[in-house]
Amino acid sequence: MSARIEYDLMLVGGSPSNLTLAYHFLELAKDSGKDFTIAVLEKGPEFGSHVMSGAVSNPHVLQKVWPNYKELGFPVEAVCDDSNFSILGVKEKWDMARWMYPPSLDKTGYLVLTLSYCTAWMARQVQEKAKEVPNVAVDMYTGFSAHKVIFEEGRVVGVAVAENPRSEEDYVYARLTAFGDKGFISRDVIDYYKLRNCPQIWSVGVKEVWQCQQSYAGKVWHTLGWPLLEGTFGGGFVYGMKDNKLTIGMVISLDSQDPNMNPQLKLQEYKKHPWIQSMIQGGKLLKYGAALLPEGGYYCLPKRFAVPGALLLGDALGVLDVKRLAGIDRAMECGYVAAEVMFDALCKGDLGEEALAPYQQRLTDSFVVKEAYQDRYFRWAFMENHRLLGDYLPVVAGGVDSGHPLLGMIKVGLKNPFRAAGDGIRALQLIEGKKDIGPIKYEPDFKSIVPAFVPPKYEEPPFDKNTIYSRPDAVFFASTKYHEGNKHIDEFNADVCVKCIAEYEKLGKTTPCVADCTAEVHRIDIIGDLKKHGMSLENCIHCRTCEVVCPQVNLRVKPTEQGSGPDFMGL
Amino acid sequence: MADPFDIFVLVKQVPDQGSKAGLNPDGTIDRAKAKRMLNPFDRYALQAALHTKKTYGGRVTAISMGPPPAVEVLMEALEHGVDRGVLLSDRRLAASDTLATAYALCKTVQWVGRFDIIFCGLQTTDGDTAQVGPQLAERLGLPQITYCQDFKIDDHRVHAERIIEGGYQKLDSELPVLVTVANSYHPLEYKSFRGAWRVQQLLRNEVEQKKYIQTVDLDVIGADPDRCGLKGSPTIVAATEKVGEIGGNCTMHEGHTASVLVEELLGCSNLKEFVKA
Numbered sequence: 001m002s003a004r005i006e007y008d009l010m011l012v013g014g015s016p017s018n019l020t021l022a023y024h025f026l027e028l029a030k031d032s033g034k035d036f037t038i039a040v041l042e043k044g045p046e047f048g049s050h051v052m053s054g055a056v057s058n059p060h061v062l063q064k065v066w067p068n069y070k071e072l073g074f075p076v077e078a079v080c081d082d083s084n085f086s087i088l089g090v091k092e093k094w095d096m097a098r099w100m101y102p103p104s105l106d107k108t109g110y111l112v113l114t115l116s117y118c119t120a121w122m123a124r125q126v127q128e129k130a131k132e133v134p135n136v137a138v139d140m141y142t143g144f145s146a147h148k149v150i151f152e153e154g155r156v157v158g159v160a161v162a163e164n165p166r167s168e169e170d171y172v173y174a175r176l177t178a179f180g181d182k183g184f185i186s187r188d189v190i191d192y193y194k195l196r197n198c199p200q201i202w203s204v205g206v207k208e209v210w211q212c213q214q215s216y217a218g219k220v221w222h223t224l225g226w227p228l229l230e231g232t233f234g235g236g237f238v239y240g241m242k243d244n245k246l247t248i249g250m251v252i253s254l255d256s257q258d259p260n261m262n263p264q265l266k267l268q269e270y271k272k273h274p275w276i277q278s279m280i281q282g283g284k285l286l287k288y289g290a291a292l293l294p295e296g297g298y299y300c301l302p303k304r305f306a307v308p309g310a311l312l313l314g315d316a317l318g319v320l321d322v323k324r325l326a327g328i329d330r331a332m333e334c335g336y337v338a339a340e341v342m343f344d345a346l347c348k349g350d351l352g353e354e355a356l357a358p359y360q361q362r363l364t365d366s367f368v369v370k371e372a373y374q375d376r377y378f379r380w381a382f383m384e385n386h387r388l389l390g391d392y393l394p395v396v397a398g399g400v401d402s403g404h405p406l407l408g409m410i411k412v413g414l415k416n417p418f419r420a421a422g423d424g425i426r427a428l429q430l431i432e433g434k435k436d437i438g439p440i441k442y443e444p445d446f447k448s449i450v451p452a453f454v455p456p457k458y459e460e461p462p463f464d465k466n467t468i469y470s471r472p473d474a475v476f477f478a479s480t481k482y483h484e485g486n487k488h489i490d491e492f493n494a495d496v497c498v499k500c501i502a503e504y505e506k507l508g509k510t511t512p513c514v515a516d517c518t519a520e521v522h523r524i525d526i527i528g529d530l531k532k533h534g535m536s537l538e539n540c541i542h543c544r545t546c547e548v549v550c551p552q553v554n555l556r557v558k559p560t561e562q563g564s565g566p567d568f569m570g571l
Numbered sequence: 572m573a574d575p576f577d578i579f580v581l582v583k584q585v586p587d588q589g590s591k592a593g594l595n596p597d598g599t600i601d602r603a604k605a606k607r608m609l610n611p612f613d614r615y616a617l618q619a620a621l622h623t624k625k626t627y628g629g630r631v632t633a634i635s636m637g638p639p640p641a642v643e644v645l646m647e648a649l650e651h652g653v654d655r656g657v658l659l660s661d662r663r664l665a666a667s668d669t670l671a672t673a674y675a676l677c678k679t680v681q682w683v684g685r686f687d688i689i690f691c692g693l694q695t696t697d698g699d700t701a702q703v704g705p706q707l708a709e710r711l712g713l714p715q716i717t718y719c720q721d722f723k724i725d726d727h728r729v730h731a732e733r734i735i736e737g738g739y740q741k742l743d744s745e746l747p748v749l750v751t752v753a754n755s756y757h758p759l760e761y762k763s764f765r766g767a768w769r770v771q772q773l774l775r776n777e778v779e780q781k782k783y784i785q786t787v788d789l790d791v792i793g794a795d796p797d798r799c800g801l802k803g804s805p806t807i808v809a810a811t812e813k814v815g816e817i818g819g820n821c822t823m824h825e826g827h828t829a830s831v832l833v834e835e836l837l838g839c840s841n842l843k844e845f846v847k848a
Contacts, residue, residue, distance in 0.1 A: 005764070005765070137775060141764075141771070144767065162764070169764060169765045483761070562761045
């Protein structure tokens with residue numbers, strides 16, 4: 001038996017947060033004269049292949065870590081020079097005047113990014129930097145994911161790198177571990193130390209990249225309204241990129257009342273809008289993908305950011321800010337701060353919990369948590385008052401369609417002057433964080449499902465059939481690839497599924513897992529008289545929507561083995 | 572058992588099937604642009620080699636021929652548990668056809684030294700000829716077992732099953748022998764973390780790396796440059812044609828009874844033309 005593999009620092013997940021950590025750690029260690037070993041685990045076959053984001057991002061942290069990022073060839077798709085916030089009716093679009101929406105939604109000067117490329121670039125920077133720093137050994141492992149966290153005496157000491165570890169060969173140990181994953185494994189750490197007061201709430205982002213006939217580079221739109229006119233929280237985004245490429249996507253909260261809210265279908269409906277049709281007709285779909293976003297914000301942050309032997313970063317921590325539509329810079333800041341804290345701890349040889357405590361303190365004092373605090377009620381404002389999106393937004397969208405968006409707003413006011421005004425004032429106060437209503441507690445997303453919910457029907461405008469893709473077709477553009485014998489989604493109790501299916505069938509619907517899946521994974525198998533839940537796992541693109549929306553909490557999506565999964569390069 | 576086996580396995584780097592490979596103006600594949608991968612057929616050969624090592628003892632040498640980036644497939648082989656790699660890399664080998672390739676590989680194998688068994692993949696996904704393995708056996712004067720789907724080694728003899736139409740042949744051969752492994756053999760086991768770890772250590776240490784992976788050229792192995800590359804290749808690519816891109820337009824019809832399904836299928840696209848009443 002060979003000795004166990006042990007590193008000073010292990011980074012779980014090849015994410016922007018962890019790669020920033022690795023790079024900054026190398027900078028810190030360069031002149032220290034001390035020897036360190038670092039391992040980076042990435043479940044995808046290459047860095048970036050399981051990373052997906054919008055994305056339009058503030059480059060301030062990037063600038064801090066790589067001041068010469070432009071010379072180093074950081075892959076920028078465009079610099080935003082035309083930022084819009086719009087409301088969509090079924091047929092028309094209304095770009096709101098700049099003074100009508102919060103300044104945080106003005107993205108002028110920000111970078112439009114393809115995050116998978118950025119992640120691959122960061123990985124290369126780390127590798128290049130490591131050559132200059134011979135005292136630090138950086139081992140970058142692709143195709144290996146952390147399947148299980150190993151705790152020893154209440155401390156995180158390592159992870160298992162195989163689903164069913166057979167021997168010591170299948171474990172990696174580290175003196176300190178950083179979790180920068182999307183929640184596949186860090187949730188075990190959060191559960192083990194009972195760090196959550198409030199369950200995390202999620203939204204799903206679906207995105208397509210198109211090759212268009214003309215360039216929209218630098219143009220950015222964020223939209224409200226069509227096709228989410230049934231009260232679901234969410235919106236669309238369209239970003240123009242270089243080489244005539246266009247990003248079209250939607251972010252949709254999973255606390256929708258509609259049990260059959262299909263995000264991929266919503267994106268197709270979004271694309272049927274004449275404004276988007278005018279851009280993509282004659283174009284070509286290049287890529288499709290989906291991913292979850294932690295939406296809870298401030299009150300969903302874990303009680304502690306550091307646990308004995310480990311830190312939580314980025315999406316594992318949940319620092320994404322829905323109001324500002326910002327996550328990447330926050331994740332990178334986590335990595336930047338974590339590098340300094342971990343470096344200090346390793347230099348001093350003090351690996352206790354107190355040595356890692358500055359991590360939380362420094363993040364709390366930084367823009368990451370400060371801005372999350374300002375925006376702490378943003379999501380709640382729409383959750384506590386369903387009229388905002390359910391009643392008022394459709395009227396305004398109707399106004400947009402009739403050519404008088406402001407009239408739509410006035411209509412809302414006239415219908416019930418006192419209530420509408422009251423709702424508006426309270427919502428604004430909450431959104432801006434000016435009114436304090438104390439800590440809030442979210443319900444898990446699936447509890448919002450109303451099985452009998454009937455979404456309103458709208459007449460769709462005419463559209464070009466060649467621009468619309470069915471869900472199985474979309475999977476083709478996510479380029480999924482799986483090894484034989486892959487079983488990465490657990491279904492705990494088949495009987496529960498049978499009952500759930502029967503329940504929804506009575507209502508003339510299908511189950512949330514089948515409907516909401518972004519990639520044609522879940523299905524209903526008819527075996528004799530029995531209707532059972534089945535899965536086509538080879539289609540899965542790792543978004544984890546099914547796990548969040550399952551009304552019976554009967555599913556769990558695990559990290560895959562052998563680098564299997566989608567290929568998000570280009571998203 | 573006498574000496575431990577010396578097992579050779581031939582591997583090749585090919586353009587990634589998932590990415591789009593471009594063509595050079597002369598019709599050959601543009602290898603510089605395409606993403607690269609280990610030839611999928613070679614995975615079975617690698618599994619056969621590693622299985623032999625595990626079951627009967629011995630050491631495995633992976634041999635490859637290609638431009639310098641081909642060292643990546645040897646690294647991958649090391650991750651899976653191969654003991655050492657040899658890369659034949661020389662500009663004069665460019666545009667070799669199967670005749671020239673088999674000659675160069677024959678010289679490489681002879682240069683590397685003694686062997687008991689050579690495993691090859693059935694064919695590659697870029698050339699798809701399935702000729703190099705058999706040609707190499709001829710040049711080395713070895714018996715060959717092609718389309719092998721299973722084998723046992725017993726008393727210095729190989730007992731193999733060879734796929735033929737409608738069944739399989741049972742073959743028996745003495746060592747040394749060349750075996751091309753069919754893809755009905757066991758798929759390659761995933762690399763172990765320990766293997767990946769070892770290669771990471773090698774990547775950082777060039778001195779150590781040279782001990783495990785040797786790169787040789789035509790002069791080292793003593794091959795005649797006139798019999799290699801374009802000069803040594805009688806094959807001429809007359810023309811290549813692009814057949815357009817594939818892309819799905821698929822719809823799913825499921826969860827219905829058979830009769831509904833038939834109706835639904837008939838209703839869509841132009842299937843009706845093909846159905847006779």
